[in-house]
Amino acid sequence: MKQHIRxxxxxxxxxxxxxxxxxxxxxxxxxxxxxLRGANGQxxxxxxxxxxAGGVRIALxxxxxxxxxxxxxxxxxxxxxGPAFTSAGxxxxxxxxxxxxxxxxxxxxxxxxEILVAANGSASYVTTTNRITLGTGxxxxxxxxxSSVVIHTDPDDHVTDPTGNTGARIACGSIVAGAASxxxxxxxxxxxxxxxxxAVAAALAGLGVLxxxxxxxxxxxxxxx
Numbered sequence: 001m002k003q004h005i006r007x008x009x010x011x012x013x014x015x016x017x018x019x020x021x022x023x024x025x026x027x028x029x030x031x032x033x034x035x036l037r038g039a040n041g042q043x044x045x046x047x048x049x050x051x052x053a054g055g056v057r058i059a060l061x062x063x064x065x066x067x068x069x070x071x072x073x074x075x076x077x078x079x080x081x082g083p084a085f086t087s088a089g090x091x092x093x094x095x096x097x098x099x100x101x102x103x104x105x106x107x108x109x110x111x112x113x114e115i116l117v118a119a120n121g122s123a124s125y126v127t128t129t130n131r132i133t134l135g136t137g138x139x140x141x142x143x144x145x146x147s148s149v150v151i152h153t154d155p156d157d158h159v160t161d162p163t164g165n166t167g168a169r170i171a172c173g174s175i176v177a178g179a180a181s182x183x184x185x186x187x188x189x190x191x192x193x194x195x196x197x198x199a200v201a202a203a204l205a206g207l208g209v210l211x212x213x214x215x216x217x218x219x220x221x222x223x224x225x
Contacts (some may be wrong), residue, residue, distance in 0.1 A: 071166030078146025
């Protein structure tokens with residue numbers, strides 16, 4: 001009888017650990033980040049990129065920018081050399097489409113909706129696009145020369161090829177793989193292993209309670225014989 005109980009408990013422990021591992025694997029996602037700097041080299045914002053079922057979610061927190069609408073794109077190189085940021089290259093466009101979300105022959109893979117900056121120079125921005133990936137393939141942001149997030153001076157008309165008449169580049173951030181710890185204007189995603197450790201700890205705690213209850217029950221039965 002005791003041997004059967006030990007086998008059952010061992011199986012329960014293995015199942016609990018396996019469940020925790022599977023749950024963690026299902027919630028682990030690809031992520032990337034960028035620190036955006038202005039023409040003077042000062043940090044003006046952060047970006048986090050997360051792979052989701054619907055595409056790549058891009059979230060920005062920016063400050064100290066001119067109020068109003070600004071064009072924003074993913075650019076084809078991960079180099080942000082100020083003050084003009086021309087080192088970032090053109091818009092990320094591996095499929096050779098035309099520019100613009102309203103262009104029938106568009107859009108570039110790196111085309112994004114405009115960002116609206118408040119009167120105090122700050123903005124929170126979230127969009128999701130299925131034209132890029134943090135994984136592998138032709139639309140991966142991690143090709144040989146990387147990629148970057150660039151904010152422009154003017155709004156994007158989303159029609160004119162190849163730039164949408166967005167004007168000069170006023171902020172740029174090189175995109176790096178992984179959920180990095182970002183400065184004050186951004187929040188880094190939780191480390192994946194932290195969730196796994198918590199799940200395993202919870203499973204083991206539950207197993208410990210079960211073992212103590214089984215031990216107490218059998219001790220009571222033995223004393224009554």
